[in-house]
Amino acid sequence: MTPRFEFDIAASDGAARTGTIRMQRGDIRTPAFMPVGTAATVKAMKPETVRAIGADIILGNTYHLMLRPGDERIARLGGLHAFSRWTRPILTDSGGFQVMSLGDLTEQSEEGVAFKSHLDGSRHMLSPERSMEIQRNLGSDIVMAFDECTAYPVERDVAAASMRRSMRWARRSREGFDSGADHAGRAALFGIQQGSMHEDLRRESSEALMEIGFDGYAVGGLAVGEGQAQMLEVLDFAPGMLPADRPRYLMGVGKPDDIVHAVMRGIDMFDCVLPTRSGRTGQAFTHDGPLNIRNARFKEDVEPLDADCRCSVCGEFSRAYLHHLIRAGEILGAMLMTEHNLAFYQQVMAGLRGAIAGGRAEAHARAFLSRYSGAN
Amino acid sequence: MTPRFEFDIAASDGAARTGTIRMQRGDIRTPAFMPVGTAATVKAMKPETVRAIGADIILGNTYHLMLRPGDERIARLGGLHAFSRWTRPILTDSGGFQVMSLGDLTEQSEEGVAFKSHLDGSRHMLSPERSMEIQRNLGSDIVMAFDECTAYPVERDVAAASMRRSMRWARRSREGFDSGADHAGRAALFGIQQGSMHEDLRRESSEALMEIGFDGYAVGGLAVGEGQAQMLEVLDFAPGMLPADRPRYLMGVGKPDDIVHAVMRGIDMFDCVLPTRSGRTGQAFTHDGPLNIRNARFKEDVEPLDADCRCSVCGEFSRAYLHHLIRAGEILGAMLMTEHNLAFYQQVMAGLRGAIAGGRAEAHARAFLSRYSGAN
Numbered sequence: 001m002t003p004r005f006e007f008d009i010a011a012s013d014g015a016a017r018t019g020t021i022r023m024q025r026g027d028i029r030t031p032a033f034m035p036v037g038t039a040a041t042v043k044a045m046k047p048e049t050v051r052a053i054g055a056d057i058i059l060g061n062t063y064h065l066m067l068r069p070g071d072e073r074i075a076r077l078g079g080l081h082a083f084s085r086w087t088r089p090i091l092t093d094s095g096g097f098q099v100m101s102l103g104d105l106t107e108q109s110e111e112g113v114a115f116k117s118h119l120d121g122s123r124h125m126l127s128p129e130r131s132m133e134i135q136r137n138l139g140s141d142i143v144m145a146f147d148e149c150t151a152y153p154v155e156r157d158v159a160a161a162s163m164r165r166s167m168r169w170a171r172r173s174r175e176g177f178d179s180g181a182d183h184a185g186r187a188a189l190f191g192i193q194q195g196s197m198h199e200d201l202r203r204e205s206s207e208a209l210m211e212i213g214f215d216g217y218a219v220g221g222l223a224v225g226e227g228q229a230q231m232l233e234v235l236d237f238a239p240g241m242l243p244a245d246r247p248r249y250l251m252g253v254g255k256p257d258d259i260v261h262a263v264m265r266g267i268d269m270f271d272c273v274l275p276t277r278s279g280r281t282g283q284a285f286t287h288d289g290p291l292n293i294r295n296a297r298f299k300e301d302v303e304p305l306d307a308d309c310r311c312s313v314c315g316e317f318s319r320a321y322l323h324h325l326i327r328a329g330e331i332l333g334a335m336l337m338t339e340h341n342l343a344f345y346q347q348v349m350a351g352l353r354g355a356i357a358g359g360r361a362e363a364h365a366r367a368f369l370s371r372y373s374g375a376n
Numbered sequence: 377m378t379p380r381f382e383f384d385i386a387a388s389d390g391a392a393r394t395g396t397i398r399m400q401r402g403d404i405r406t407p408a409f410m411p412v413g414t415a416a417t418v419k420a421m422k423p424e425t426v427r428a429i430g431a432d433i434i435l436g437n438t439y440h441l442m443l444r445p446g447d448e449r450i451a452r453l454g455g456l457h458a459f460s461r462w463t464r465p466i467l468t469d470s471g472g473f474q475v476m477s478l479g480d481l482t483e484q485s486e487e488g489v490a491f492k493s494h495l496d497g498s499r500h501m502l503s504p505e506r507s508m509e510i511q512r513n514l515g516s517d518i519v520m521a522f523d524e525c526t527a528y529p530v531e532r533d534v535a536a537a538s539m540r541r542s543m544r545w546a547r548r549s550r551e552g553f554d555s556g557a558d559h560a561g562r563a564a565l566f567g568i569q570q571g572s573m574h575e576d577l578r579r580e581s582s583e584a585l586m587e588i589g590f591d592g593y594a595v596g597g598l599a600v601g602e603g604q605a606q607m608l609e610v611l612d613f614a615p616g617m618l619p620a621d622r623p624r625y626l627m628g629v630g631k632p633d634d635i636v637h638a639v640m641r642g643i644d645m646f647d648c649v650l651p652t653r654s655g656r657t658g659q660a661f662t663h664d665g666p667l668n669i670r671n672a673r674f675k676e677d678v679e680p681l682d683a684d685c686r687c688s689v690c691g692e693f694s695r696a697y698l699h700h701l702i703r704a705g706e707i708l709g710a711m712l713m714t715e716h717n718l719a720f721y722q723q724v725m726a727g728l729r730g731a732i733a734g735g736r737a738e739a740h741a742r743a744f745l746s747r748y749s750g751a752n
Contacts, residue, residue: 040700044707069675069700076676077696085692280707299445300452316461320453324416324445331420331656331710 005188005215007247013361015239015266018353021216021247024186025081025141026088028056030247031263031352033345034091034271039064040074040084043276044331044338047086053311053339054346057141058086059271062095062134063102066124067117071137079139091142091190091271093251094131094173097149110165112146128169132176136183144218145173147192152224159196166194166220167208174212188215190249196221197230199237206241216247219267223252232261239266256285256348257372260365263352275341280334282326285344289372293337298323311343381564381591383623389737391615391642394729397592397623400562401457401517402464404432406623407639407728409721410467410647415440416450416460419652420707420714423462429687429715430722433518434462435647438471438510439478442500443493447513455515467518467566467647469627470507470549473525486541488522504545508552512559520594521549523568528600535572542570542596543584550588564591566625572597573606575613582617592623595643599628608637615642632661632724633748636741639728651717656710658702661720665748669713674699687719 002024009019021028035042035050037058042050050058060080065071077083080090096113099105103115103124112127131146147166150159170191177189191214195201209217219238222231231253239248249269250262259270275285282294286306291298293305304314305322313322313336325333348368355364378400385395397404411418411426413434418426426434436456441447453459456466472489475481479491479500488503507522523542526535546567553565567590571577585593595614598607607629615624625645626638635646651661658670662682667674669681680690681698689698689712701709724744731740 039704039706040697041706041708044711046708046711068704069696073676073696077678077694083694083697083700085697300449302453318453318459320445320449321416321459321461324459328415328444330415330417331707332417332422334707335420335422335711 004186007216007245009245011357011359013356013359014264016264016352016356016361017266017268018356019268023089023141023188025090026056028089028269029349029353030268031259031349031356032056032269033259033349034059034269035342035345036061036271036273036276037084037086037090038273039068040080042338042342044280044334045276045342047084049339050086050342051088053343054350055088055342057089057091060090060092060138060140061098062092062131062138063098063126065092065138066095066126066134067119067122071134075137075139079137081139089141090138092135092138092140092144094144094146094192095126095134096131096147097252099126100149110168128172129176132173132180136177136180136187139183141187142216143177143187143189145170145189145191145214147194147220149224150194150196150221152196152221152226154196156196156198156201159194159198160201163194163196163201163205166192167205170209170214171212174214190214190216190218190247192218192220192251193238193242194221197226197234202234202238203241206238210243214246216249216269217242218249218251220251222250223254223258223272228255228258228261231258232265235262235265235267256345257369259345259348260352260368260372263356264361264365275345276338279337279341282333282337283341284322284337285341287368287371288374293319293322293326295323305340306344309340309344310347311340313337313340313343380562383592383621385621387733387735389732389735390640392640392728392732392737393642393644394732395644399465399517399564401466402432404465404645405725405729406644407635407725407732408432408645409635409725410435410645411718411721412437412647412649412652413460413462413466414649415444416456418714418718420656420710421652421718423460425715426462426718427464429719430726431464431718433465433467436466436468436514436516437474438468438507438514439474439502441468441514442471442502442510443495443498447510451513451515455513457515465517466514468511468514468516468520470520470522470568471502471510472507472523473628475502476525486544504548505552508549508556512553512556512563515559517563518592519553519563519565521546521565521567521590523570523596525600526570526572526597528572528597528602530572532572532574532577535570535574536577539570539572539577539581542568543581546585546590547588550590566590566592566594566623568594568596568627569614569618570597573602573610578610578614579617582614586619590622592625592645593618594625594627596627598626599630599634599648604631604634604637607634608641611638611641611643632721633745635721635724636728636744636748639732640737640741651721652714655713655717658709658713659717660698660713661717663744663747664750669695669698669702671699681716682720685716685720686723687716689713689716689719
């Protein structure tokens with residue numbers, strides 16, 4: 001019988017690890033990149049294409065889905081998998097981050113947050129209990145604890161108070177999740193480490209989370225404007241504070257080079273809107289770094305986006321054609337750029353997995369980063 | 377060896393015919409519907425999907441392509457097929473219709489038309505010779521003669537003068553096309569019958585075209601606001617004036633019921649932006665008539681768009697999901713609605729072909745139209 005949630009680490013190389021998370025809806029090869037499917041769709045991608053480019057799991061946004069089409073409607077329609085026809089695992093965030101960045105916050109207390117929808121001004125609330133209920137209605141496979149997103153930069157005592165509230169909410173999330181026995185028997189719950197840039201707060205947060213106990217642990221509160229150097233400083237100590245035998249998920253990260261650096265520091269899972277969002281506006285990620293296909297120098301360039309990319313977009317279409325499509329605002333441009341970017345990210349992950357398994361992670365990372373940061 | 381252009385009529389049933397146009401880039405089963413690929417893309421569709429839903433040929437717009445990315449650039453990039461990766465036949469219009477409807481006309485004379493681009497105000501001209509040159513640069517398989525699009529409604533003498541100018545332009549188009557011997561050895565040229573709603577003008581036009589001689593003949597100047605009843609009145613006599621052994625193409629038509637009526641009157645080829653354009657805004661075509669997926673009654677409807685449609689969208693996705701996607705402005709909504717609509721149109725054509733071949737065209741058309749016009 002397929003386990004509810006199992007993490008097998010096949011190989012380690014320094015702090016980096018590669019393995020497989022086994023869940024009822026399918027295996028997740030780690031290190032894993034999760035395409036973001038905000039509103040029950042990875043934008044501009046059919047679910048079959050998301051799978052074809054190699055994604056094992058996608059992310060859904062609780063905040064967006066609770067507002068439109070509504071979590072209860074999705075439950076009546078059989079859950080997010082049946083609704084969107086993505087049959088493999090889905091991780092849902094808790095809604096906490098997006099309610100802060102998108103919603104119109106009307107009240108914030110120990111209980112939770114009240115806010116108005118950015119879509120129609122309607123009033124809603126989110127709390128650990130409500131977030132667990134929504135993620136259950138969606139039929140999420142990996143549920144994220146509801147936490148408070150600490151602003152950046154922030155005073156140390158504010159960061160400490162915010163982290164401690166998040167830890168109280170982590171316990172309420174655990175209880176709320178467990179109260180839905182049927183869903184809890186199939187799904188996993190991840191806790192989220194906070195503490196801003198402070199090592200002692202990150203340690204306190206980790207200990208609080210381990211005391212509660214989760215299936216996996218996220219490093220939260222990074223990629224919030226601190227820059228890569230400071231993020232990597234935190235990643236030098238934060239992942240090692242979390243249980244070695246559980247998956248570690250760096251939320252909202254990032255650029256391909258961020259991901260390589262983070263994997264080398266022991267991170268197993270990632271999500272980011274960058275490949276999808278910036279693809280739609282013309283930014284392509286390649287082994288030689290990002291390029292903007294709108295640039296006039298591509299107008300008669302018959303080469304593919306990335307000669308070393310194995311995706312079907314690079315197998316078929318020229319930079320000149322993609323330049324034309326994006327310049328003309330054609331939907332196919334958004335489709336092809338998104339597909340390439342997501343396929344490129346999956347190839348980056350596959351390359352890391354192979355290098356870790358082969359005991360050559362350090363050399364692989366160095367070569368990747370050197371080429372990636374070169375002029376393009 | 378594959379012929380340059382051959383039309384085999386396999387069966388006739390009343391005025392309706394079914395057969396195959398054979399060209400070097402592939403066969404075209406008739407009656408045929410050609411998806412419109414305005415700007416070197418059938419909007420929101422990969423070329424592989426356009427083929428998968430059954431299209432044998434697509435249409436490209438000379439006006440759009442000459443302005444962006446430019447026909448000379450496309451020629452340098454190997455032609456429209458290499459550029460867009462659609463390997464089968466492409467029919468290009470002459471640019472005449474769209475320069476009137478989209479361009480800012482600055483001069484109109486016996487020589488041709490001068491206009492400013494709707495994109496950037498740059499100055500251009502179109503004439504029979506220039507239109508042939510552009511379509512040659514694009515590498516078109518079926519080239520349309522350059523004609524003047526007669527307004528509707530219009531005085532009889534204006535319609536007559538316009539038609540006669542179009543016939544002089546048809547001869548110049550023939551000469552311009554033939555002057556490019558290499559391209560003319562691979563491609564076909566169609567003439568366009570004009571004459572507004574007047575039977576005698578349509579006859580005069582047909583005779584002028586046949587005197588010049590073309591590979592196929594289009595019925596032009598319809599679907600310009602006259603309504604279905606008046607269009608069908610013209611189609612009661614116009615197709616029969618054209619050579620029976622050549623394909624007849626009704627330009628810019630139409631709704632599924634228009635197409636069924638026109639096939640019964642001897643039309644072999646169609647193009648229309650309706651399935652693509654209206655798909656993107658939420659209109660789906662079904663055997664039970666059109667439906668607008670934005671309608672609130674679909675918000676929890678788990679049925680497919682059309683239970684009798686064999687397309688992969690209807691095989692996978694619910695009305696509720698498509699309702700959500702279109703309401704949320706998601707690109708995937710435009711992709712799936714477009715795919716369904718184009719697949720539905722191809723199924724309508726396949727149904728007509730089978731019914732004509734089986735000698736039951738009349739009963740088939742009657743049953744289709746009865747169900748299509750029913751309440752949905």
